[in-house]
Amino acid sequence: MRRLPWARTVFWLYVATLMLPILWMFGMSIRPNEDILGSFSLIPGRVTFDNYATFFGETSWYSSYLNSIVYTSLNAVMSLIVALPAAYAFSRFRFAGDKHLFFWLLTNRMAPPAVFLLPFFQIYQSVGLFDTHLGVAIAHMLFNVPLAVWILEGFMSGIPREIDETAAIDGYSLPRFFIRIFLPMIRSAIGVTAFFCFMFSWVELLIARTITSVNAKPIAASMTRTVSAAGVDWGLLATAGVLTIVPGAIVIWFVRNYIAKGFAMGRV
Amino acid sequence: MTERTTVADSPAGVAEPATAPAEQAKDTRVDARPKNNRAWWLVLPVVVSVAFTAVIPLMTVVNYSVQDVFSPSERIFVGLEWFRDVARDPEVRGAFVRTLLFSAQVLLIEIPLGVAIAVAMPRRGVSVSVALVLVALPLLIPWNVVGTIWQIFARGDIGLGGWAINNVLGVNFNYTLDSTDAWLTVLAMDVWHWTPLVALLAYAGLRSIPQPYFQAAQIDGASGWATFRHIQLPRLRGVLTIAILLRFMDSFMIYTEPFVVTGGGPGNATSFLSILLSKIAVGQFDLGPAGAFSLLYFLFVQVLCYVFFTVLTRSGR
Numbered sequence: 401m402r403r404l405p406w407a408r409t410v411f412w413l414y415v416a417t418l419m420l421p422i423l424w425m426f427g428m429s430i431r432p433n434e435d436i437l438g439s440f441s442l443i444p445g446r447v448t449f450d451n452y453a454t455f456f457g458e459t460s461w462y463s464s465y466l467n468s469i470v471y472t473s474l475n476a477v478m479s480l481i482v483a484l485p486a487a488y489a490f491s492r493f494r495f496a497g498d499k500h501l502f503f504w505l506l507t508n509r510m511a512p513p514a515v516f517l518l519p520f521f522q523i524y525q526s527v528g529l530f531d532t533h534l535g536v537a538i539a540h541m542l543f544n545v546p547l548a549v550w551i552l553e554g555f556m557s558g559i560p561r562e563i564d565e566t567a568a569i570d571g572y573s574l575p576r577f578f579i580r581i582f583l584p585m586i587r588s589a590i591g592v593t594a595f596f597c598f599m600f601s602w603v604e605l606l607i608a609r610t611i612t613s614v615n616a617k618p619i620a621a622s623m624t625r626t627v628s629a630a631g632v633d634w635g636l637l638a639t640a641g642v643l644t645i646v647p648g649a650i651v652i653w654f655v656r657n658y659i660a661k662g663f664a665m666g667r668v
Numbered sequence: 669m670t671e672r673t674t675v676a677d678s679p680a681g682v683a684e685p686a687t688a689p690a691e692q693a694k695d696t697r698v699d700a701r702p703k704n705n706r707a708w709w710l711v712l713p714v715v716v717s718v719a720f721t722a723v724i725p726l727m728t729v730v731n732y733s734v735q736d737v738f739s740p741s742e743r744i745f746v747g748l749e750w751f752r753d754v755a756r757d758p759e760v761r762g763a764f765v766r767t768l769l770f771s772a773q774v775l776l777i778e779i780p781l782g783v784a785i786a787v788a789m790p791r792r793g794v795s796v797s798v799a800l801v802l803v804a805l806p807l808l809i810p811w812n813v814v815g816t817i818w819q820i821f822a823r824g825d826i827g828l829g830g831w832a833i834n835n836v837l838g839v840n841f842n843y844t845l846d847s848t849d850a851w852l853t854v855l856a857m858d859v860w861h862w863t864p865l866v867a868l869l870a871y872a873g874l875r876s877i878p879q880p881y882f883q884a885a886q887i888d889g890a891s892g893w894a895t896f897r898h899i900q901l902p903r904l905r906g907v908l909t910i911a912i913l914l915r916f917m918d919s920f921m922i923y924t925e926p927f928v929v930t931g932g933g934p935g936n937a938t939s940f941l942s943i944l945l946s947k948i949a950v951g952q953f954d955l956g957p958a959g960a961f962s963l964l965y966f967l968f969v970q971v972l973c974y975v976f977f978t979v980l981t982r983s984g985r
Binding site for chain 2: 407408410411414415418419420421422424425428436437439440442478481482483485486488489490492493494495496498501503505506507508509510511512513514515516518519520522523538539541542545546547549550551554558561592599602603604605606618619620623624634637638640641644645647648649651652653656657659
């Protein structure tokens with residue numbers, strides 16, 4: 401389709417604006433603390449990579465970074481595994497209470513965290529999942545599974561039911577049809593869903609912080625360490641901030657074509 | 669869930685007048701899905717995995733909300749007293765109005781802006797990949813980091829944003845002292861942070877519109893606006909439903925970002941419901957009122973989402 405003549409310019413101006421705060425954070429990460437707080441300057445006067453050296457030199461920093469990567473990946477895989485059959489059921493069948501069930505799933509994204517976090521802590525402690533990667537991954541399923549079901553269901557409704565029927569006539573059982581034929585057809589849906597699961601799990605802090613202490617501590621929680629008696633270590637904080645963007649940027653690079661293909665086929 | 673439309677959007681749609689192919693195609697469809705209660709087996713893993721984390725906390729919070737807890741062994745049943753207290757509390761009411769206003773502003777800005785960005789986004793070549801990655805970046809930053817970025821960025825002395833407003837525009841801007849500035853900072857932060865989500869969803873939606881629709885529109889000599897209004901917008905209803913619901917519930921429960929940037933201040937200018945709630949729950953450890961507060965909060969979000977969901981999935985059919 402045609403694009404308006406000035407659309408290109410406006411779009412890239414928007415992207416530039418979007419990048420400003422991120423670039424500013426990057427700028428902070430490569431200057432010494434005295435320069436950050438000292439005076440305002442657009443271009444860093446002295447460039448230093450000390451903060452990055454500190455980050456990768458200290459176990460507590462990079463291990464919490466790895467913790468976040470482990471539990472977000474685990475969460476994306478587990479969310480997809482449970483959401484795929486459920487989304488198929490919602491898109492292909494009517495069953496008792498389906499509408500209510502769907503809305504109930506969504507409501508789990510709507511609980512205000514402050515008070516709900518206390519019992520969270522107790523449950524995960526009592527079943528031995530406290531401070532484990534698996535524990536955080538399961539807790540994050542609370543808000544990722546409903547979204548995954550919703551997105552996948554939209555894609556699946558876009559695939560004609562005739563395909564299921566043809567496969568059944570050809571003698572495919574439901575599981576075999578699902579794995580051999582259906583899943584490859586909705587590859588892009590799986591890519592998009594995995595991205596959204598990764599994203600929401602990666603940025604979540606309150607739950608992850610509540611049910612971890614050391615072994616599975618997320619990177620975002622480690623960042624509060626930069627506040628000490630001597631004030632905030634802005635440079636190190638900015639460095640950690642810059643590094644938290646990297647894994648997500650890699651993930652989106654891999655799924656970019658799936659997003660570009662679009663997932664609004666059918667109903668959603 | 670409502671009745672669905674199958675992909676088909678048959679090539680026949682192409683021949684139809686460009687004004688309303690989508691609507692016409694939908695009217696004739698009925699829900700042809702077979703009724704099969706065995707589908708529950710497919711849904712069961714989802715129910716179990718979500719219920720594990722959802723049900724017990726909810727019950728615990730209900731338990732808090734009807735009791736006055738003095739110590740683990742000493743508690744009395746107080747019925748609905750906490751609910752009445754919370755509903756009458758002027759501080760809660762103030763925060764409620766503030767949060768509602770904030771969500772309304774967020775939706776009014778982010779949804780149209782996100783759609784506009786999606787329409788203006790490149791469609792071909794390498795620039796698509798670059799654009800997608802760059803637009804998605806703000807979404808991938810942990811929420812407390814977003815707060816930290818803006819805390820610095822909006823500062824008048826050492827942050828680019830605050831400095832530019834003060835020195836280039838010549839407006840006196842200080843988000844730590846002025847309540848309007850604080851509000852605008854939080855709003856700007858949310859728009860910066862979340863418009864990309866709307867844009868990505870809308871972009872994916874736009875890309876799934878079959879090309880023939882646009883060719884038909886072109887042949888009919890439809891203007892750019894008419895093409896947008898009658899072809900693109902109706903086809904975006906599904907993704908925009910997701911976008912509006914997600915943005916409503918997340919903005920209505922916004923906590924981390926304003927907590928880091930303003931801490932609810934100055935005064936209580938940016939003290940949203942979630943910030944007030946955590947002050948009562950964690951700061952004062954008043955579990956009874958906090959439990960009742962949470963449940964009312966939860967219920968309100970649900971009811972409003974249900975209304976949005978019903979209206980958005982029914983309209984245009």
